[in-house]
Amino acid sequence: MRPKLVAGNWKMQGSLAENQGLLAAVRAGAADLTAQIAICVPFPYLAQARAVLEGSTVAWGAQDVSEHEQGAYTGEVSATMLKDFGCRFVIVGHSERRAMYGDSDIVVAAKFAAALKAGLMPILCVGESLAEREANVTGDVVTRQLDAVIALCGAASVAGAVVAYEPVWAIGTGRTATPAQAQEVHALIRARLGADTTRAQQLQILYGGSVKPGNAGELFGQSDIDGGLIGGASLVAQDFLAICTAAQ
Numbered sequence: 365m366r367p368k369l370v371a372g373n374w375k376m377q378g379s380l381a382e383n384q385g386l387l388a389a390v391r392a393g394a395a396d397l398t399a400q401i402a403i404c405v406p407f408p409y410l411a412q413a414r415a416v417l418e419g420s421t422v423a424w425g426a427q428d429v430s431e432h433e434q435g436a437y438t439g440e441v442s443a444t445m446l447k448d449f450g451c452r453f454v455i456v457g458h459s460e461r462r463a464m465y466g467d468s469d470i471v472v473a474a475k476f477a478a479a480l481k482a483g484l485m486p487i488l489c490v491g492e493s494l495a496e497r498e499a500n501v502t503g504d505v506v507t508r509q510l511d512a513v514i515a516l517c518g519a520a521s522v523a524g525a526v527v528a529y530e531p532v533w534a535i536g537t538g539r540t541a542t543p544a545q546a547q548e549v550h551a552l553i554r555a556r557l558g559a560d561t562t563r564a565q566q567l568q569i570l571y572g573g574s575v576k577p578g579n580a581g582e583l584f585g586q587s588d589i590d591g592g593l594i595g596g597a598s599l600v601a602q603d604f605l606a607i608c609t610a611a612q
């Protein structure tokens with residue numbers, strides 16, 4: 365059986381003062397839980413996350429990474445820099461980066477490769493827009509996004525990482541995919557990997573998109589949903605911990 369993983373994505377939110385209480389509360393609340401828990405914070409708060417979470421059961425990570433190892437790339441942060449701050453995870457290909465910062469499938473694949481090379485665990489986000497769902501091309505879109513990474517890194521590498529299915533229309537909208545809709549895409553993702561590697565059954569596939577304490581249990585009860593990538597609700601310790609509890 366695959367372990368459940370719940371990862372928070374704070375996005376561009378927080379302050380040193382606000383984070384302190386939130387991180388400490390998650391650390392304390394997580395001590396009794398069996399699910400794997402991680403928090404992906406903005407780059408400037410990685411040192412704070414490490415200071416508060418080190419020695420606990422909660423891992424920390426970043427929300428993006430450069431595809432380059434080092435050099436004249438102003439404003440970029442490399443995978444080895446993230447490792448320097450004790451990161452275990454890094455999100456790649458979040459739909460906000462794909463839509464607003466030009467992260468193409470090729471760039472996302474290169475970021476995934478850079479993360480792996482540095483020993484980080486990438487959380488690869490895939491998902492369709494509302495227009496794509498309504499045009500019945502969800503499977504094609506998700507497969508295309510996966511295939512770009514498989515082509516560069518191999519199916520076994522993807523199966524050894526984490527994939528997050530995040531329908532764009534469900535992110536931050538309060539509109540969640542039904543458990544059946546999510547399960548259908550999760551099964552498709554596992555089947556796509558299964559065509560090329562025997563490791564597909566080990567792949568942790570998270571669901572993301574308006575997960576809340578009230579809907580987490582039913583989503584996480586689906587056979588191919590191995591936890592969640594949590595945006596808004598990860599900013600409230602009580603809600604985030606309730607979601608982690610639902611992943612037991």
Ligand code: PEP
Pocket residue numbers: 373530534535536537538572573574575593594595596597
């Ligand atoms: C996300 O941004 O990864 C996300 C899932 O956000 P929310 O939970 O707020 O929909």
